[in-house]
Amino acid sequence: MDARRLLIAAAVFCVAGSGWAAELVRIGGSGACVGAIELLILEFRKTHPNVEFAPVASMGSGGALSAVSAGALDIAVLSRPLSDKQRAAGFQGIEYARTPFVIVVPEKMPVAGITKQELAEFLSGKRERWAHGERVRPVLRPPDDIDTDLLKRMSPAIAAALDAAHKRSGMIFAATDRDAADSVENIPGAIGTSTLGLVLSEKRRIKPVALDGISPTLKAFESESYPYHKGLHMVWGLRKPGPEAGRFIEFVSSPRARAILRETGHQVPPFRGG
Amino acid sequence: MAPINVRGRFSILGGMIALVVAVSLPALSFWQEYRSLEASIQGSNRVRAVAITRVINQYPDTWRFRRDLLAELLAFTDIEERREGVASVLIVDLDGKIVVESGAEPRGPLIVRRAQLFDSGAKVGYVENRYSLRGMIWRTVWAGVVGLILGAVVYAVLWRLQRRVVERTAELELTLSRVERQSRQAALLAELGGFLAACTTSEEASDTVARFAPQLYPEWSGVIYLVNPSRNQLLAAGRWGVAPPARDALAHEDCWALRRGQTHRAGGSRTGLVCAHIASDVAAETLCLPMVAQGELLGLLHIVSAMPGGGDPDGIGDLAERVILQVAEATSMAIANLKLRDTLRQQSIRDPLTGLYNRRFLEESLGRELALAQRKGDSLATFMLDVDHFKRFNDSYGHEAGDAVLRTLGRTLKEMARASDIVCRFGGEEFTAVLIGARLDGAVEWGDRLMSRVRKLDTKGGGQPLGRITISMGLALYPGHGQDIETLLQAADVALYEAKRSGRDRLVVYQAPVNDASQPTPGSTDEAISAT
Numbered sequence: 084m085d086a087r088r089l090l091i092a093a094a095v096f097c098v099a100g101s102g103w104a105a106e107l108v109r110i111g112g113s114g115a116c117v118g119a120i121e122l123l124i125l126e127f128r129k130t131h132p133n134v135e136f137a138p139v140a141s142m143g144s145g146g147a148l149s150a151v152s153a154g155a156l157d158i159a160v161l162s163r164p165l166s167d168k169q170r171a172a173g174f175q176g177i178e179y180a181r182t183p184f185v186i187v188v189p190e191k192m193p194v195a196g197i198t199k200q201e202l203a204e205f206l207s208g209k210r211e212r213w214a215h216g217e218r219v220r221p222v223l224r225p226p227d228d229i230d231t232d233l234l235k236r237m238s239p240a241i242a243a244a245l246d247a248a249h250k251r252s253g254m255i256f257a258a259t260d261r262d263a264a265d266s267v268e269n270i271p272g273a274i275g276t277s278t279l280g281l282v283l284s285e286k287r288r289i290k291p292v293a294l295d296g297i298s299p300t301l302k303a304f305e306s307e308s309y310p311y312h313k314g315l316h317m318v319w320g321l322r323k324p325g326p327e328a329g330r331f332i333e334f335v336s337s338p339r340a341r342a343i344l345r346e347t348g349h350q351v352p353p354f355r356g357g
Numbered sequence: 358m359a360p361i362n363v364r365g366r367f368s369i370l371g372g373m374i375a376l377v378v379a380v381s382l383p384a385l386s387f388w389q390e391y392r393s394l395e396a397s398i399q400g401s402n403r404v405r406a407v408a409i410t411r412v413i414n415q416y417p418d419t420w421r422f423r424r425d426l427l428a429e430l431l432a433f434t435d436i437e438e439r440r441e442g443v444a445s446v447l448i449v450d451l452d453g454k455i456v457v458e459s460g461a462e463p464r465g466p467l468i469v470r471r472a473q474l475f476d477s478g479a480k481v482g483y484v485e486n487r488y489s490l491r492g493m494i495w496r497t498v499w500a501g502v503v504g505l506i507l508g509a510v511v512y513a514v515l516w517r518l519q520r521r522v523v524e525r526t527a528e529l530e531l532t533l534s535r536v537e538r539q540s541r542q543a544a545l546l547a548e549l550g551g552f553l554a555a556c557t558t559s560e561e562a563s564d565t566v567a568r569f570a571p572q573l574y575p576e577w578s579g580v581i582y583l584v585n586p587s588r589n590q591l592l593a594a595g596r597w598g599v600a601p602p603a604r605d606a607l608a609h610e611d612c613w614a615l616r617r618g619q620t621h622r623a624g625g626s627r628t629g630l631v632c633a634h635i636a637s638d639v640a641a642e643t644l645c646l647p648m649v650a651q652g653e654l655l656g657l658l659h660i661v662s663a664m665p666g667g668g669d670p671d672g673i674g675d676l677a678e679r680v681i682l683q684v685a686e687a688t689s690m691a692i693a694n695l696k697l698r699d700t701l702r703q704q705s706i707r708d709p710l711t712g713l714y715n716r717r718f719l720e721e722s723l724g725r726e727l728a729l730a731q732r733k734g735d736s737l738a739t740f741m742l743d744v745d746h747f748k749r750f751n752d753s754y755g756h757e758a759g760d761a762v763l764r765t766l767g768r769t770l771k772e773m774a775r776a777s778d779i780v781c782r783f784g785g786e787e788f789t790a791v792l793i794g795a796r797l798d799g800a801v802e803w804g805d806r807l808m809s810r811v812r813k814l815d816t817k818g819g820g821q822p823l824g825r826i827t828i829s830m831g832l833a834l835y836p837g838h839g840q841d842i843e844t845l846l847q848a849a850d851v852a853l854y855e856a857k858r859s860g861r862d863r864l865v866v867y868q869a870p871v872n873d874a875s876q877p878t879p880g881s882t883d884e885a886i887s888a889t
Contacts, residue, residue, distance in 0.1 A: 208478055208479075211479065218417065218476070218477070218479075219477070220414070220417060220476070220477035221477065221478075248478070251475075251478040252410075252473060252475055252478070253410045253413075253414070253473070253474065253475015253476065253477065253478050253479070253480075254414075254475070254477060254478045255414040255477055266415075269415070270414065270415065270417060270477075271417060271418055272417070
């Protein structure tokens with residue numbers, strides 16, 4: 084998977100470097116968005132070869148907003164909506180896609196699904212082993228992360244178990260969505276959170292598992308049988324993005340881009356379900 | 358109430374404080390260093406445990422075999438721990454097997470601290486840090502040595518402080534005692550001044566000083582000398598104390614204070630010259646103060662600070678000298694005032710030309726003598742006498758010659774009168790003589806002798822002989838010729854008039870008239886007794 088990401092980044096960089104256009108479009112943000120955005124850039128440059136893109140930085144939603152505010156990025160991609168305070172500060176944006184928020188395990192683990200009750204017991208430490216005997220190793224996100232918030236909303240038992248897990252010593256923590264995906268990929272018996280969009284767009288060696296018997300597919304999400312998701316947003320600051328960045332924002336709403344997003348587990352506007 | 362043992366209590370308190378300082382320095386040093394070391398070990402252990410736990414989480418199945426990585430994490434330590442034999446760090450699994458070890462086993466005694474290792478929240482072992490306390494113990498020993506030195510210094514400082522407090526307290530008590538004594542002395546001096554002002558004679562003043570002085574300085578002795586009338590020596594007028602100087606009289610040359618005209622201290626620890634009037638066996642300090650007023654030496658105050666041979670640790674201090682000087686000055690002023698008063702009185706009752714009493718004194722003293730005679734039932738003779746033809750001396754030889762006659766007559770009268778008699782110049786060339794206790798025959802005999810002696814006087818005026826002088830005399834007797842001053846003097850005057858009228862140079866005894874005994878009249882010639 085690392086090799087694939089590097090290949091995509093190198094391709095984006097080479098394509099960008101071969102052009103003669105002066106403007107460099109800088110995009111960064113949540114790891115849940117980065118994989119799909121990189122695919123969109125590749126597609127965009129087919130029709131706009133002169134537009135150059137800096138490597139897309141996986142730096143988290145908060146860091147990306149600060150970078151846009153400081154002028155270090157042209158576009159921030161977030162996995163959570165802007166708050167009223169951020170809008171009042173001059174940030175603008177669009178929700179360009181939604182993707183199911185999923186529980187993931189290593190791709191080869193013989194587990195197809197779990198219940199929310201089991202998830203709570205894994206997190207609290209009451210259940211230390213998978214049914215096949217392997218040790219359960221939860222990969223946690225920081226307490227103020229959107230993934231932690233989404234997990235807690237699933238059930239009070241999960242919320243309590245998560246609070247307890249955060250207080251236990253020696254737990255595995257992942258700072259970003261990509262770190263979490265890396266940990267689940269590499270640690271035997273791991274279980275963590277991710278998005279269907281990230282798993283598919285980056286072709287990760289992890290798999291979303293059914294929750295309470297419902298597989299987290301785009302179809303299930305759109306049919307409202309699987310309710311958990313993340314909204315993905317493109318955000319810019321008070322300063323109007325340059326013309327090339329503006330064209331890319333417009334491109335994300337194009338049919339071609341929407342097709343790519345759907346292929347990689349994203350729901351595109353107009354939204355329904357969720 | 359029993360006195361408080363300040364030194365003893367200070368010693369205990371000072372010793373306790375010094376002990377606390379001596380013990381607390383190494384104790385605090387050890388405690389502080391131990392706490393610091395423990396925190397440091399626990400801190401580094403926690404960092405190691407977090408780092409190793411991350412490795413365990415990353416490689417939960419194979420972490421124990423990644424020895425190079427674990428050893429690198431264990432080697433993350435401070436410089437002190439790197440020293441051989443000081444510290445060792447090791448990772449131990451749940452079965453107690455050492456997974457990785459860094460550093461040789463340190464020398465005991467040890468401080469051992471552990472931090473747990475986790476695999477996704479489950480304990481899988483611990484990281485253990487063993488640290489030798491030898492270096493700390495040696496540093497504590499050194500701190501103990503420094504603490505002992507510091508404690509000794511603290512004790513020395515406190516002991517010195519205690520001594521200063523005791524000394525200051527003693528000084529304060531002494532100062533208070535001195536203030537009280539000065540206050541008492543000031544009151545005594547004021548009282549002495551009041552008594553001295555009421556004294557009527559120098560002797561009485563001296564006696565008053567002798568009675569007050571022991572109250573001022575009970576432990577001292579002294580004597581007050583007064584200059585005698587002839588001014589050739591000083592005579593003891595008052596003594597006080599246990600062993601006052603025994604000498605009754607001293608000459609001007611006997612005393613250095615009199616010679617130099619200033620206060621002189623000798624004896625005791627002083628090396629000054631000792632006065633000749635001080636006994637050679639007196640070991641105590643002595644003080645001589647000349648009593649001088651208006652440039653005139655009146656006497657000497659001589660003080661001995663303690664009994665002979667006894668010694669007085671304090672001696673006569675400057676303060677005491679000032680007090681005694683005040684006594685001397687007050688006494689001098691009192692005596693000078695008495696002398697002045699005496700002089701003024703003499704001037705008021707004496708006739709400056711003849712040196713005899715004047716008429717005022719006669720009237721004062723005659724009344725007293727009459728009362729005395731009346732109480733005793735005694736007699737008294739009163740003469741009125743007058744220089745015959747006195748005007749002729751003035752006219753012939755001048756007033757100076759007249760004055761010489763009066764002075765000569767006055768001297769003769771003074772020589773012939775007894776101390777108890779009253780002789781005065783009544784006015785002009787008239788004189789009065791009162792013979793206390795004299796009867797008629799004795800009085801007549803005295804008058805005859807006087808007239809006889811006057812006739813023989815060789816009076817000169819301006820170097821020239823003035824010729825023969827005679828006097829006329831009238832005699833009146835108490836109680837026969839008068840009961841009071843006025844009647845008696847009038848009777849004597851009537852008799853004098855008769856002596857003049859009947860030829861002068863004679864004595865006439867008053868003869869009371871038959872019809873009126875209350876009015877004096879001169880006696881008949883045949884009744885008069887006249888001296889030839």
